[in-house]
Amino acid sequence: MANRFAIAPLTTDASNEDGTAADDELEFVRRRAASGFGAVISSATYVEQDGRSWQGIGATHDGHLSSLQRLAEAMRAAGGLAILQIYDGGRIAKPELIGGKPLRAPSAVASLRPGAKTPREMTSDEVENLIACFREAASLARKAGFDGVEIHGANHYAVHQFFSPRANQRSDKWGGTLSRRMHFPLAVAQAVRDALGPKLIAGFRVTPFEAEHDGYTLADSKLLCGELARLNLDYISVSLDDYRKSRPTGETRVYNGPVAEIDTPAESPITEFARVIAGHCAVMASGGIRTCLDAEGAIKLGADLVAVGRAVVVDPEWLSKVRSKSEASILAGLPKDEREIAEALSIPPRMVEYLLSRPGWIPRL
Numbered sequence: 001m002a003n004r005f006a007i008a009p010l011t012t013d014a015s016n017e018d019g020t021a022a023d024d025e026l027e028f029v030r031r032r033a034a035s036g037f038g039a040v041i042s043s044a045t046y047v048e049q050d051g052r053s054w055q056g057i058g059a060t061h062d063g064h065l066s067s068l069q070r071l072a073e074a075m076r077a078a079g080g081l082a083i084l085q086i087y088d089g090g091r092i093a094k095p096e097l098i099g100g101k102p103l104r105a106p107s108a109v110a111s112l113r114p115g116a117k118t119p120r121e122m123t124s125d126e127v128e129n130l131i132a133c134f135r136e137a138a139s140l141a142r143k144a145g146f147d148g149v150e151i152h153g154a155n156h157y158a159v160h161q162f163f164s165p166r167a168n169q170r171s172d173k174w175g176g177t178l179s180r181r182m183h184f185p186l187a188v189a190q191a192v193r194d195a196l197g198p199k200l201i202a203g204f205r206v207t208p209f210e211a212e213h214d215g216y217t218l219a220d221s222k223l224l225c226g227e228l229a230r231l232n233l234d235y236i237s238v239s240l241d242d243y244r245k246s247r248p249t250g251e252t253r254v255y256n257g258p259v260a261e262i263d264t265p266a267e268s269p270i271t272e273f274a275r276v277i278a279g280h281c282a283v284m285a286s287g288g289i290r291t292c293l294d295a296e297g298a299i300k301l302g303a304d305l306v307a308v309g310r311a312v313v314v315d316p317e318w319l320s321k322v323r324s325k326s327e328a329s330i331l332a333g334l335p336k337d338e339r340e341i342a343e344a345l346s347i348p349p350r351m352v353e354y355l356l357s358r359p360g361w362i363p364r365l
């Protein structure tokens with residue numbers, strides 16, 4: 001990488017219905033990549049039609065190849081590495097996007113999100129099939145010319161669900177003890193590594209511990225990361241809402257309500273992961289990075305790389321301003337006028353709606 005900065009994965013919710021990237025979505029990425037990020041990670045890309053959580057891009061068949069090629073090209077606007085993030089929604093897929101079919105998930109346990117429907121438990125054939133879908137998506141990424149793939153193992157999507165004792169209450173080889181709950185994330189990682197070959201980049205995004213009652217712990221995810229490192233992954237991306245507070249994304253996603261009092265570990269998960277995987281794979285930090293000092297703070301904790309999300313949504317030229325030491329001119333929030341958000345900041349109109357649908361998520365001027 002030319003530098004340690006990456007654009008964090010940012011779903012636009014504005015792709016075409018068939019999972020191809022829309023032109024304004026490509027422009028959103030191109031403009032932000034052009035400021036010189038060492039790597040650009042794509043929005044989460046679905047690997048199976050029945051696991052779509054938003055109207056995002058897909059990597060399920062050859063029909064998606066030219067869309068993926070165009071995306072990789074946009075991401076390389078300034079020569080940074082193009083990484084495709086791949087996911088499955090499991091119990092938090094969106095019923096409207098999967099033709100109203102029942103949701104499928106590791107177990108028949110509803111998510112804590114308000115209004116969540118109870119999914120049905122996947123059969124073991126379906127579990128194997130989903131792993132094959134991750135493999136196929138990684139293979140399409142390779143054919144489309146991406147430099148690598150990031151498995152979305154964080155933020156309560158299917159890979160996270162298989163690792164979570166709250167969501168995964170299976171009694172077969174995919175659930176139960178900690179080592180059985182690791183089975184699915186590790187099988188996906190192996191499948192992705194096999195599809196990419198040894199040279200392309202394979203990363204894994206993890207929620208370091210669950211803020212919810214009876215969730216997995218930091219000790220559990222450290223064991224998982226150690227195993228992922230043994231499978232020759234290149235980086236672990238630690239997903240936090242704010243890296244300084246070691247606060248993971250909660251499953252309910254309420255951004256303007258009271259903040260749940262959660263036990264945070266004494267030491268930063270970034271430091272803890274760095275210790276476990278040092279010398280094997282890199283640690284990428286994210287959450288609340290808005291200035292160069294924030295990035296340096298994450299690096300001091302043990303991160304090798306930093307991923308920047310909301311700051312880049314709000315200011316497409318964020319990195320140029322950081323690099324030219326003109327941080328005072330960084331835009332601090334989205335403008336009041338919605339049309340101005342779309343036009344001045346190259347944000348697809350449907351993404352603007354998505355951003356504004358969760359009050360408190362993205363700062364406003």
Ligand SMILES: Cc1cc2nc3c(=O)[nH]c(=O)nc-3n(C[C@H](O)[C@H](O)[C@H](O)COP(=O)(O)O)c2cc1C
Pocket residue numbers: 008009010011012042043044085152154155205239240241286287288289307308309310311313355
């Ligand atoms: C609009 C938006 C879309 C996001 N989409 C994804 C995604 O597709 N995959 C993912 O892992 N995280 C996603 N995230 C989370 C970000 O990658 C990042 O981890 C989070 O916003 C915290 O970092 P930040 O404070 O720099 O924004 C999204 C965040 C935002 C604001």
